[in-house]
Amino acid sequence: RRQFGVIGLGRFGAAMATALGELGQDVIGVDGDEDKVRELADAISQAIQLDATDERALRAAGLQDVDVAVVSIGENIESSLLVVMQLRELGVKTIVAKAVTPLHGKILEKLGVSRVIFPEREMAVRVAHSLALPNAIDYIELSKDFSIVEVPAPEAFVGKTLKQLELRPRYGLTLVAIKRQSHPGGPVVTNITPSAEEMIKEGDVLALLGSTERLTELDALLK
Amino acid sequence: RRQFGVIGLGRFGAAMATALGELGQDVIGVDGDEDKVRELADAISQAIQLDATDERALRAAGLQDVDVAVVSIGENIESSLLVVMQLRELGVKTIVAKAVTPLHGKILEKLGVSRVIFPEREMAVRVAHSLALPNAIDYIELSKDFSIVEVPAPEAFVGKTLKQLELRPRYGLTLVAIKRQSHPGGPVVTNITPSAEEMIKEGDVLALLGSTERLTELDALLK
Ligand SMILES: Nc1ncnc2c1ncn2[C@@H]1O[C@H](COP(=O)(O)OP(=O)(O)OP(=O)(O)O)[C@@H](O)[C@H]1O
Numbered sequence A, B: 001r002r003q004f005g006v007i008g009l010g011r012f013g014a015a016m017a018t019a020l021g022e023l024g025q026d027v028i029g030v031d032g033d034e035d036k037v038r039e040l041a042d043a044i045s046q047a048i049q050l051d052a053t054d055e056r057a058l059r060a061a062g063l064q065d066v067d068v069a070v071v072s073i074g075e076n077i078e079s080s081l082l083v084v085m086q087l088r089e090l091g092v093k094t095i096v097a098k099a100v101t102p103l104h105g106k107i108l109e110k111l112g113v114s115r116v117i118f119p120e121r122e123m124a125v126r127v128a129h130s131l132a133l134p135n136a137i138d139y140i141e142l143s144k145d146f147s148i149v150e151v152p153a154p155e156a157f158v159g160k161t162l163k164q165l166e167l168r169p170r171y172g173l174t175l176v177a178i179k180r181q182s183h184p185g186g187p188v189v190t191n192i193t194p195s196a197e198e199m200i201k202e203g204d205v206l207a208l209l210g211s212t213e214r215l216t217e218l219d220a221l222l223k
């Protein structure tokens, strides 16, 4: 059974620790701030107050035994780097860290962090894309060139089957899912990779996969 | 041509303004902090220093004319709420806002914000999922029940075509894309919804779509 350590229980760290806990994982969460530690006490296996730049404190808390450590210290870049170094000294195999500037991220990579995360920037890019496509409900980037966009079903699609719509030859898009409410106010049901016989209904939300250009063309069609 | 206003140029706001600018959008970015304004001056149409709780200052900066306003003020919840109210008074149609606590988010919704974003929490949940599936490279939630996971191609799949693998009947999964390097160190090419004849190669990364349970079962298979 794998064990996770989360160092720094700010907005990102606390959400990480809680999410891992909800996924049934064993989590040790640490922070110098007593209030933040207390807030997490019921949500995770262990919540401990300590200064994470202090190697002995980390060791006493058992952090040398975790399989994955997540370092989420933002404002104080120097502390973030020191903590990563301490964890490496302790022999933690996999370290994931939040970075607040590109330079901070580069240094973390040089120190052996296997994955650097920029939560605010990454979310901002995602939201910016969905705002720039005014008819999109959401936008998820799969890679530099391809994304999934969620849009309300265009009028022209309603009442037609996927077979009739010929989305791939005509628009270069793949329908990944249809989200539908069986009745207003009812729960939203997601139908993943629906069959060719599926008919689009009024009010459906379509998750479409394609290149950035194709999705932008689609959005223009929706006006 | 649509115009965007971004109020608050912290990590999230600055990244929003820059991303919108890179998407060719017309952006007015404002912040009380002169340094933050200066940093954005080359990246966006207009970068103005002002106190966003001051309606006359917002008006002088032209914010009543934007189609979409993004409010990204975190630490000071009261300021965040005041700024949203000012924008509503100015008649801005669509307001998107970052929230730092669930209660902050609820109040923003009551004030007419059409979309509330929790950047740190949403990224943390995404990263937590991909960490909890140890063999996953990335995890993207499409809805509560369905996600896309990127995994290295399992040994058992290499050399087989999609037709032979029968991913849907056997594993309940859909192959959304194959990411492949034609030669080591070469560029990664993403092949979206590959044809049934496509053969899996050593080193391929597979983007698979399915329910959370099925993706977890797959991950266990990969050990
Ligand atoms: N040396 C340290 N030892 C333990 N905890 C620390 C240390 N330095 C900072 N922290 C904790 O890390 C947490 C996050 O730090 P900080 O607020 O600087 O980052 P942030 O990036 O702004 O966070 P957020 O995730 O909220 O955006 C804080 O709760 C702080 O108490």
Ligand SMILES: Nc1ncnc2c1ncn2[C@@H]1O[C@H](COP(=O)(O)OP(=O)(O)OP(=O)(O)O)[C@@H](O)[C@H]1O
Residues within 6 Å of the ligand: A120, B007, B008, B009, B010, B011, B012, B013, B030, B031, B032, B033, B036, B050, B051, B052, B053, B072, B073, B074, B075, B076, B079
């Ligand atoms: N009344 C105001 N008028 C203009 N700008 C403001 C006002 N209040 C706060 N700001 C600006 O908003 C920005 C973001 O605020 P703050 O740092 O509190 O939020 P945050 O959520 O911690 O940001 P981040 O996006 O970096 O995580 C800061 O640059 C700050 O100067």
